[in-house]
Amino acid sequence: MxxxxxxxxxxxxxxxxxxxxxxxxxxxxxxxxVSNLTLVDxxxxxxxxxxxxxxxxxxxxxxxxxxxxxxxxxxxxxxxSSFSTSFVFSILPEIDSSPGFGLAFVLSNSxxxxxxxxxxxxxxxxxxxxxxxAPLLVVExxxxxxxxxxxxxxxxxxxxxxFVESAVTHTAGFYRANGSSTEPEFxxxxxxxxxxxxxxxxxxxxxxxxxxxxxxxxxxRPRWPLISYTDPVIANYVSPEMYAGFxxxxxxxxxxxxxxxxxxSDTGAAARELNxxxxxxxxxPSPPSSSSTSVGLIAGVASAxxxxxxxxxxxxxxxxxxxxxxxxxxxxxEEEWESKYWPRRFNYEDLWSATNGFCKERLLGFGGFxxxxxxxxxxxxxRGADSGGGSAAREAEMEEVAxxxxxxxxKQGLREFMAEISSMGRLQHRSLVHMKGWCRKGNxxxxxxxxxxxxxxxxxxxxxxxxxxxxxxPARRRVLVDVAEGLLYLHQGWEQVVLxxxxxxxxxxxxxxxxxRLGDFGLAKLYERGAAPCSTRVVGTLGYLAPEMAVxxxxxxASDVYSFGVVVLEVACGRRPIERAERVEDDDWVLVDxxxxxxxxxQLAEAADKRMEFPVAEMELVLKLGLACCHPDxxxxxxxxxxxxxxxxxxxxxxxxxxxxxxxxx
Ligand SMILES: *[C@@H]1O[C@H](CO)[C@@H](O)[C@H](O)[C@H]1NC(C)=O
Ligand SMILES: *[C@@H]1O[C@H](CO)[C@@H](O)[C@H](O)[C@H]1NC(C)=O
Ligand SMILES: *[C@@H]1O[C@H](CO)[C@@H](O)[C@H](O)[C@H]1NC(C)=O
Ligand SMILES: *[C@@H]1O[C@H](CO)[C@@H](O)[C@H](O)[C@H]1NC(C)=O
Ligand SMILES: *[C@@H]1O[C@H](CO)[C@@H](O)[C@H](O)[C@H]1NC(C)=O
Ligand SMILES: *[C@@H]1O[C@H](CO)[C@@H](O)[C@H](O)[C@H]1NC(C)=O
Ligand SMILES: *[C@@H]1O[C@H](CO)[C@@H](O)[C@H](O)[C@H]1NC(C)=O
Numbered sequence: 202m203x204x205x206x207x208x209x210x211x212x213x214x215x216x217x218x219x220x221x222x223x224x225x226x227x228x229x230x231x232x233x234x235v236s237n238l239t240l241v242d243x244x245x246x247x248x249x250x251x252x253x254x255x256x257x258x259x260x261x262x263x264x265x266x267x268x269x270x271x272x273x274x275x276x277x278x279x280x281x282s283s284f285s286t287s288f289v290f291s292i293l294p295e296i297d298s299s300p301g302f303g304l305a306f307v308l309s310n311s312x313x314x315x316x317x318x319x320x321x322x323x324x325x326x327x328x329x330x331x332x333x334x335a336p337l338l339v340v341e342x343x344x345x346x347x348x349x350x351x352x353x354x355x356x357x358x359x360x361x362x363x364f365v366e367s368a369v370t371h372t373a374g375f376y377r378a379n380g381s382s383t384e385p386e387f388x389x390x391x392x393x394x395x396x397x398x399x400x401x402x403x404x405x406x407x408x409x410x411x412x413x414x415x416x417x418x419x420x421x422r423p424r425w426p427l428i429s430y431t432d433p434v435i436a437n438y439v440s441p442e443m444y445a446g447f448x449x450x451x452x453x454x455x456x457x458x459x460x461x462x463x464x465x466s467d468t469g470a471a472a473r474e475l476n477x478x479x480x481x482x483x484x485x486p487s488p489p490s491s492s493s494t495s496v497g498l499i500a501g502v503a504s505a506x507x508x509x510x511x512x513x514x515x516x517x518x519x520x521x522x523x524x525x526x527x528x529x530x531x532x533x534x535e536e537e538w539e540s541k542y543w544p545r546r547f548n549y550e551d552l553w554s555a556t557n558g559f560c561k562e563r564l565l566g567f568g569g570f571x572x573x574x575x576x577x578x579x580x581x582x583x584r585g586a587d588s589g590g591g592s593a594a595r596e597a598e599m600e601e602v603a604x605x606x607x608x609x610x611x612k613q614g615l616r617e618f619m620a621e622i623s624s625m626g627r628l629q630h631r632s633l634v635h636m637k638g639w640c641r642k643g644n645x646x647x648x649x650x651x652x653x654x655x656x657x658x659x660x661x662x663x664x665x666x667x668x669x670x671x672x673x674x675p676a677r678r679r680v681l682v683d684v685a686e687g688l689l690y691l692h693q694g695w696e697q698v699v700l701x702x703x704x705x706x707x708x709x710x711x712x713x714x715x716x717x718r719l720g721d722f723g724l725a726k727l728y729e730r731g732a733a734p735c736s737t738r739v740v741g742t743l744g745y746l747a748p749e750m751a752v753x754x755x756x757x758x759a760s761d762v763y764s765f766g767v768v769v770l771e772v773a774c775g776r777r778p779i780e781r782a783e784r785v786e787d788d789d790w791v792l793v794d795x796x797x798x799x800x801x802x803x804q805l806a807e808a809a810d811k812r813m814e815f816p817v818a819e820m821e822l823v824l825k826l827g828l829a830c831c832h833p834d835x836x837x838x839x840x841x842x843x844x845x846x847x848x849x850x851x852x853x854x855x856x857x858x859x860x861x862x863x864x865x866x867x
Contacts, residue, residue: 224467225269232460238265248481254457284467287472289480291395291457295455305340309337339363341359360411369430396484397418397419399416552640634650635651637650651712658680658709684765693841703745704719744792759835778791796808
């Protein structure tokens with residue numbers, strides 16, 4: 202009798218002790234060594250905050266897990282239990298415009314999910330394009346857009362079932378009550394701003410339900426979840442015991458993914474409340490002055506207008522007095538290191554008056570680095586004092602220039618930049634936009650270029666303005682040859698290999714004779730021949746980037762060739778490299794893929810721009826050349842030398858001009 206009671210008690214205790222033994226209920230309002238997290242790869246605790254990736258590594262991946270596994274079922278195929286977790290995270294890129302990565306909350310059977318790619322997909326997924334059941338359940342906080350996996354935007358939250366393409370996804374934000382309306386109002390939330398964001402994830406095992414909610418850290422929990430996903434298929438992606446934690450990855454661009462606080466409970470109660478009042482804040486060095494109220498905005502605009510008006514008056518004043526007085530302003534003081542850089546330094550006052558005080562009417566556009574203005578300089582200044590006697594006739598002659606303003610945060614960065622500019626200034630080729638000089642004022646750097654009166658190629662190909670007729674094929678072909686020769690000069694014509702790294706139609710300028718000139722060397726870096734290219738922080742342009750650049754590789758001559766190939770197709774077809782899909786569920790239209798399809802159908806010339814006439818045989822050769830340049834394998838792409846030869850050869854294929862208009866009847 203006693204024995205059976207004993208047996209009973211034991212059974213009872215056993216059944217009680219099961220959930221208790223595995224119960225997890227922790228709260229980290231900050232992290233430290235005693236937090237006992239299992240840190241994988243680059244993840245580390247730094248200043249009581251969890252950092253996932255390493256800024257200085259080209260590829261970086263980091264994961265952090267609670268050391269004990271979470272018990273989600275008593276055995277395979279058994280009913281799932283529930284848990285609730287809450288955490289505060291911050292995602293801060295170094296460069297706003299760089300590709301985004303984000304971070305993920307991960308439930309995984311292993312702290313190193315098999316096949317996980319470094320650099321991509323939060324460091325947990327493989328590149329498998331097929332979904333298959335395996336215990337890996339992820340909530341992604343995605344700060345980047347992977348069009349190949351149907352990401353709707355670069356700022357979304359999603360639930361992923363062992364596959365980077367989310368089962369359900371929603372733009373980041375939260376719902377809040379909207380007055381007396383029964384429908385809540387959606388407030389978007391920028392996850393890549395560095396702001397602290399709190400997330401709540403509630404997993405209800407019996408219902409196969411997972412709810413995800415996000416809100417700014419200091420705000421109370423929203424009543425409505427952002428995502429509520431219910432699907433029995435979830436059971437296929439959960440194993441009885443799983444590690445819970447975070448994972449992130451990145452390639453060369455720096456993005457800090459931080460977790461500042463974390464609580465989790467699988468006792469059935471909600472995760473413990475985090476105290477968000479004293480969390481550190483990681484914001485960009487100079488936060489954008491986005492006013493939250495329209496009043497602030499108007500005030501900002503008004504004061505900016507006033508400031509511009511004031512500066513214009515000031516500019517006029519200086520303009521009149523320029524020759525009279527030699528004024529040395531502190532900000533413009535020449536530092537010792539500046540004097541050794543060539544091309545020569547311009548006087549700020551000269552540039553100021555040349556651009557009419559950098560006034561709006563002179564704004565030519567926005568380059569990759571900053572604004573570009575048209576300026577008019579006396580030829581004696583523009584060409585430099587030492588380039589000839591200052592006769593009265595020369596003095597009166599005026600010359601147009603383009604002044605590009607680049608702002609920089611640090612003097613150190615500026616100095617590195619100058620070293621580069623100085624080298625760029627030495628590059629001389631008739632197909633490159635020539636740099637005449639530079640000027641520094643405080644952290645503002647101004648680069649002075651030859652003025653290109655006919656704008657850029659992109660404007661000519663895509664501008665709707667009626668006064669710009671579609672460019673004829675011979676003109677387009679000539680521009681392509683010019684640019685190819687310019688790139689060949691950069692790649693091979695100099696003692697060092699110079700990569701352009703941002704070849705695109707908007708960077709191809711047209712001079713007075715409508716000849717193509719390659720501009721914007723802001724992104725170019727010099728590489729010693731043979732030396733391994735080092736990683737840098739700069740970015741090319743989506744649509745022109747070679748596929749290998751997305752995964753990792755440092756730029757090469759072959760990646761420039763790829764971008765040039767895209768330009769060739771763009772010029773021949775008169776279509777942009779990427780056309781965004783109208784509906785989120787559709788894929789974007791990609792020029793390279795489309796031309797390949799047309800080619801596969803044996804109708805290559807059909808891809809050509811219908812707005813012009815051209816010799817069919819030549820067009821087909823040029824299109825094939827464009828496709829060859831866009832070969833996915835960098836090794837298979839032609840060199841710029843071959844490209845120039847092939848382009849020139851294509852020209853001589855010239856068969857009589859096809860009567861496009863006659864063929865266009867259908
Ligand atoms: C960390 O691990 C050590 C040794 O396993 C243990 O003694 C300690 O209690 C753990 N600390 C926490 C906060 O779990
Ligand atoms: C980043 O990685 C490099 C090399 O792998 C290492 O030397 C450095 O200490 C790491 N930095 C941090 C903050 O962990
Ligand atoms: C989960 O991991 C354990 C130990 O690492 C392994 O034995 C088990 O097969 C894994 N389960 C699944 C479903 O992969
Ligand atoms: C996945 O990556 C591996 C190794 O990097 C590669 O060999 C394979 O082709 C890739 N598969 C896909 C579908 O991209
Ligand atoms: C809030 O509710 C009002 C009507 O009550 C509606 O007109 C408005 O569009 C709603 N705002 C949002 C953002 O849903
Ligand atoms: C998830 O959200 C739905 C809708 O608000 C709610 O009815 C449900 O109870 C939530 N589930 C959990 C597990 O919090
Ligand atoms: C949160 O922490 C601060 C100090 O770190 C403390 O003053 C405050 O009382 C705490 N709030 C709660 C609700 O515990």
